[in-house]
Amino acid sequence: MPATEPGKIRNIAVVGHRGVGKTSLVEAMLFQAGKINRLGTVEQGTTASDWDDGEQRRAMSLSGSLLHLDWHDRKINLIDCPGDAGFQADTFAALRVVEGALVVLSGVMGVEVNTSKVWARAEEYELSRVIFVNMLDRERADFFRALEAVRSQLSDRCVAIQLPIGAEHELTGVVDLLHMCAYMDPAGGKEGGPQPIPDSMAGQVAEYREKLLDAVVETNEDLMARYLEGEDLPLDDVAHALKDAVTRDELYPVGCGVASKNLGTTALLDLLVEGVPSPAKKGTTIEFGDAKQAVFIFKTISDPFAGRISCFRVLAGPINGDTTLVDPRTHAKERLGQLLLLNGKDNEPAEHLPVGDLGAVAKLKDVVTGDVLVDHEVPVEPPHIDFPEPVMSFAITPKAKGDEEKMGAGLRRLSEEDPTLMLRRDQQTGEQLLFGLTQMQVEVACDRLRSRFNVDVELHPPRVPYKETIRKEARARHRYKKQTGGRGQFGDCEIVIEPIEAVDGEAATYEFVDKIVGGVISQGFRPAVDKGVREAMEHGELAGAPVYGVRVTLVDGMMHAVDSSEMAFKIAGSLAFKEAYHKADPVLLEPIMELEVTVPDEAVGAVNGDLNARRGRLHGMEPAAGMTTIKAEVPMAEILTYAQALTSMTGGRGDYHMSFVRYDEVPAHVAQKIIDETKQEREAARA
Numbered sequence: 001m002p003a004t005e006p007g008k009i010r011n012i013a014v015v016g017h018r019g020v021g022k023t024s025l026v027e028a029m030l031f032q033a034g035k036i037n038r039l040g041t042v043e044q045g046t047t048a049s050d051w052d053d054g055e056q057r058r059a060m061s062l063s064g065s066l067l068h069l070d071w072h073d074r075k076i077n078l079i080d081c082p083g084d085a086g087f088q089a090d091t092f093a094a095l096r097v098v099e100g101a102l103v104v105l106s107g108v109m110g111v112e113v114n115t116s117k118v119w120a121r122a123e124e125y126e127l128s129r130v131i132f133v134n135m136l137d138r139e140r141a142d143f144f145r146a147l148e149a150v151r152s153q154l155s156d157r158c159v160a161i162q163l164p165i166g167a168e169h170e171l172t173g174v175v176d177l178l179h180m181c182a183y184m185d186p187a188g189g190k191e192g193g194p195q196p197i198p199d200s201m202a203g204q205v206a207e208y209r210e211k212l213l214d215a216v217v218e219t220n221e222d223l224m225a226r227y228l229e230g231e232d233l234p235l236d237d238v239a240h241a242l243k244d245a246v247t248r249d250e251l252y253p254v255g256c257g258v259a260s261k262n263l264g265t266t267a268l269l270d271l272l273v274e275g276v277p278s279p280a281k282k283g284t285t286i287e288f289g290d291a292k293q294a295v296f297i298f299k300t301i302s303d304p305f306a307g308r309i310s311c312f313r314v315l316a317g318p319i320n321g322d323t324t325l326v327d328p329r330t331h332a333k334e335r336l337g338q339l340l341l342l343n344g345k346d347n348e349p350a351e352h353l354p355v356g357d358l359g360a361v362a363k364l365k366d367v368v369t370g371d372v373l374v375d376h377e378v379p380v381e382p383p384h385i386d387f388p389e390p391v392m393s394f395a396i397t398p399k400a401k402g403d404e405e406k407m408g409a410g411l412r413r414l415s416e417e418d419p420t421l422m423l424r425r426d427q428q429t430g431e432q433l434l435f436g437l438t439q440m441q442v443e444v445a446c447d448r449l450r451s452r453f454n455v456d457v458e459l460h461p462p463r464v465p466y467k468e469t470i471r472k473e474a475r476a477r478h479r480y481k482k483q484t485g486g487r488g489q490f491g492d493c494e495i496v497i498e499p500i501e502a503v504d505g506e507a508a509t510y511e512f513v514d515k516i517v518g519g520v521i522s523q524g525f526r527p528a529v530d531k532g533v534r535e536a537m538e539h540g541e542l543a544g545a546p547v548y549g550v551r552v553t554l555v556d557g558m559m560h561a562v563d564s565s566e567m568a569f570k571i572a573g574s575l576a577f578k579e580a581y582h583k584a585d586p587v588l589l590e591p592i593m594e595l596e597v598t599v600p601d602e603a604v605g606a607v608n609g610d611l612n613a614r615r616g617r618l619h620g621m622e623p624a625a626g627m628t629t630i631k632a633e634v635p636m637a638e639i640l641t642y643a644q645a646l647t648s649m650t651g652g653r654g655d656y657h658m659s660f661v662r663y664d665e666v667p668a669h670v671a672q673k674i675i676d677e678t679k680q681e682r683e684a685a686r687a
């Protein structure tokens, strides 16, 4: 097969909130392009991209899946990303290797928590973005409401490029406002060719076409001038200007349809080809020095049959199966071997891959996700991807005695593959704790331990990772002195502590400022004060939780010519901090989770009442087809054992997901209880 030119490739990550139809949409695109012969469904576990056993059982995506198709002589590489917040590592890695993001949202729900998160990341990477409002056939779906939501919550440069014909169960097609044609609902079959726009929509179509043209010409001076002179702009010119605007990140076209029926797919594929820039046009910011051939490994798949498969983007090339590259991290040389193009679990051999293409190889030995491989040893800095910090933790134990080592080894492997999964030992209890972003992610890790490493484990309710911080400034001085015979101890310091502004809802952690004048404490001892303060901050005085968000300024102190030591200043710093802390209005912080519960309509009252009792704050409720999705923010401490409660309230028909949003202050009456409990625990431990 001849290699595709870089100019003919489109790399697109399909991203969005959980369950909005990303996988179904990818399936529809593959089907419409003739890459697959039948339109699979998520319910039946027959889609090309949700091929993993766990994905099919849960009817949701658990990892990024690479697929490709041809459309109008262009090769479109798609990465179908999971929407559950627990698998963000895959989503963020995918966004690092594409030029474009296809942001999918539900026409019922509009912009959701994860929509905003992926949007922000796409923004950071300056990706071109296309939005697709899906599920317009569902009850209470409303394209125009969703359009308003993206314009107000994501960017006011979002502009409709398609319109629905009809709504909800009377939706019959979509209008393509760029090419001025319509596509009718194929009800799961192949979408037919362009049709005339129904006359009844003339007014609305004219209005939105004008909005689109206004938005496009605004990005192009030449077109603007011609437009103002009243010229009827030719399609090619508008399409060209649109593409430039999308490439330059100045416009975000909003399409729409029904993925599960394959409606809107043609117009969407056209838009991806016309709107998203090729690697030749935009290129990558990943470093590869002066290498003539280089790849970046963005994902590793552990396949039970094929072994390890490494997915990569070609940074410099072309490359072929004989290409030998070196990993500057390990200095190991690797011959790539048979190049593969993936389609979910299926693959096709490829002879060459050009710059910008996405492909895979099996059985690289020492290569891990995140590595850049180059043709000769050049010092390259692999791209840094900022992953979210996992906050949920579960104590984890093997079911069979003696499996501890196997469990540890398996978990270490899994966390190599997913950097947001972490194994740590609890210093107080000695338990092994598995940290993750969501409960789903941790449960999936346990499934994999069983299937890949043959270890059965048990998870125990997570501990709440409380934090402490202060609300006001306070000052304290402590003198630590022991001068009875022989060489003594002397350290004396005065500090001021004050809160640091929170960054993004998360308290910035710690700053130490040295304002000693005249050398009242010599340079050598000041870091000891800092060290003492840090130690004191590891276990706050309220509930033994780590202290965050504090600036400590060392303002004064005293030394003794003979008796001063690092040790003495460390103790003085630590005790000064504790004294100041009590005066600084310390408070306890708890993690707040975004909870999404889907329950039968008749259980809504009970579930809402229960959420209220759990200090939950409701902020959304969307009924659809006999089930209602309730969204609420609930303190983590209140939903540790939610699964059982939900099962009994809904007779087992409820389902929920949650992910961390931020830390909030624990209300005083609740905080007091936690503080008392920790005090008792500590006393019990001492006794």
Ligand SMILES: Nc1nc2c(ncn2[C@@H]2O[C@H](COP(=O)(O)OP(=O)(O)OP(=O)(O)O)[C@@H](O)[C@H]2O)c(=O)[nH]1
Binding pocket: 017, 018, 019, 020, 021, 022, 023, 024, 025, 041, 042, 043, 059, 060, 061, 062, 081, 082, 083, 084, 134, 135, 136, 137, 138, 257, 258, 259, 260, 261
């Ligand atoms: N009515 C309707 N249902 C849809 C549509 N698109 C997808 N679905 C259904 O919605 C559910 C979720 O679809 P998926 O394609 O798995 O969604 P996803 O975004 O890939 O989900 P995650 O990967 O788990 O985040 C499935 O039951 C689909 O059949 C649509 O346009 N209309």
Ligand SMILES: [Mg+2]
Binding pocket: 022, 023, 024, 050, 060, 061, 080, 081, 082, 083
């Ligand atoms: Mg999916």
